[in-house]
Amino acid sequence: MTTSAPLPDLIRAGVVERFGGPEVLRTVRIPRPVRAAGHVLVRVHAASVNHGETKIRRGLVPELGPPPLVLGSDLSGTVVQADPGGRFRAGDEVYGIHFIGTYAEYVSVPEAALATKPRSVDHVAAAALPVAARTALAAVVEYADLRAGQRILVHAAAGGVGHLAVQLARHRGAYVIGTGRAVHHAFLRRLGVHEPVDYTRVDFRTVAGEVDVVLDLVGGGYGRRSLDCLRPGGLLIGATLDPGVTGEEADLRGRRYRWLGEVRTVRPLDVVRDLVDAGRLTVHVQRTYPLSDLAAAHAHSDSGRVTGKLVVTIPPPQPARIFG
Numbered sequence: 071m072t073t074s075a076p077l078p079d080l081i082r083a084g085v086v087e088r089f090g091g092p093e094v095l096r097t098v099r100i101p102r103p104v105r106a107a108g109h110v111l112v113r114v115h116a117a118s119v120n121h122g123e124t125k126i127r128r129g130l131v132p133e134l135g136p137p138p139l140v141l142g143s144d145l146s147g148t149v150v151q152a153d154p155g156g157r158f159r160a161g162d163e164v165y166g167i168h169f170i171g172t173y174a175e176y177v178s179v180p181e182a183a184l185a186t187k188p189r190s191v192d193h194v195a196a197a198a199l200p201v202a203a204r205t206a207l208a209a210v211v212e213y214a215d216l217r218a219g220q221r222i223l224v225h226a227a228a229g230g231v232g233h234l235a236v237q238l239a240r241h242r243g244a245y246v247i248g249t250g251r252a253v254h255h256a257f258l259r260r261l262g263v264h265e266p267v268d269y270t271r272v273d274f275r276t277v278a279g280e281v282d283v284v285l286d287l288v289g290g291g292y293g294r295r296s297l298d299c300l301r302p303g304g305l306l307i308g309a310t311l312d313p314g315v316t317g318e319e320a321d322l323r324g325r326r327y328r329w330l331g332e333v334r335t336v337r338p339l340d341v342v343r344d345l346v347d348a349g350r351l352t353v354h355v356q357r358t359y360p361l362s363d364l365a366a367a368h369a370h371s372d373s374g375r376v377t378g379k380l381v382v383t384i385p386p387p388q389p390a391r392i393f394g
């Protein structure tokens with residue numbers, strides 16, 4: 071199915087021109103992607119910033135080839151072209167994950183990468199969800215299978231993945247401990263954290279006691295130190311590129327370790343949407359940046375000082391002004 075409105079031949083996109091810091095990002099015009107079979111062409115209204123994109127920007131994902139590359143993994147937008155008989159049709163509001171290319175006015179995405187957008191939130195909030203909420207869901211439900219009464223320690227609890235994982239853990243009836251600076255403690259308590267721990271003032275191991283699960287969204291030295299607060303048989307979930315610990319090391323200490331890789335949950339974005347629309351999961355967007363300010367959005371993300379999520383908005387092209 072195709073919309074009747076003509077589509078532009080050239081579109082605006084956020085592009086990595088060479089690998090490096092946020093300054094290598096440019097908003098440029100590129101040819102509009104052509105919809106592939108089995109794909110849906112989406113007019114993107116918003117996309118969020120994830121660490122995966124900053125890694126691509128730095129050249130840490132060499133399999134993608136050399137720049138220029140259009141960045142962006144999350145999207146929320148409107149379908150403009152789809153396969154006849156497919157799951158979606160023109161006009162549907164969708165959100166989803168496409169590894170690369172969503173910082174653009176249009177993107178061609180496999181149908182399976184999309185879900186119907188949550189009805190109760192706008193495109194900005196919907197775009198903030200996919201990668202972070204899918205990761206949080208996988209960690210808390212699929213990997214940890216967290217149960218009522220269990221204790222979980224979430225590192226970087228105020229960040230994109232953490233603030234969603236905290237809410238999911240509470241819904242499962244767990245006791246939640248979260249690391250974050252004191253400036254975030256009121257936020258963490260509102261999310262449902264029972265015990266916020268200011269890691270700049272105390273060693274989290276002295277406060278957390280024995281927990282059943284640690285979700286480590288910081289990595290490095292946190293991995294090994296987190297083993298110290300797990301009960302025997304407890305599970306450490308590492309999600310960062312440098313988890314700082316191995317499965318063998320955890321085994322030797324009678325604990326379990328898993329790196330958060332493949333997600334097997336069926337249609338996780340449908341699950342996330344239903345939780346959001348039921349009012350059981352709320353995404354916090356700290357700030358939006360227009361596509362033209364993509365470098366500033368990435369610089370903010372690189373600072374490590376994000377509360378919830380950052381979202382890149384992609385407004386429709388301005389009509390030509392005839393008067394004044």
Ligand SMILES: NC(=O)c1ccc[n+]([C@@H]2O[C@H](COP(=O)([O-])OP(=O)(O)OC[C@H]3O[C@@H](n4cnc5c(N)ncnc54)[C@H](OP(=O)(O)O)[C@@H]3O)[C@@H](O)[C@H]2O)c1
Binds near residue numbers: 122378
């Ligand atoms: N494996 C996967 O599938 C997957 C998917 C998504 C993300 N990830 C990874 O998960 C990690 C977190 O991603 P994210 O998007 O949630 O990050 P984020 O939003 O950038 O995290 C920002 C938060 O980190 C907190 N923080 C910074 N240093 C900290 C420390 N030493 N201890 C405790 N908290 C600290 C900050 O809180 P304060 O200001 O309070 O310190 C801030 O709120 C990244 O490494 C990312 O690559 C993995």
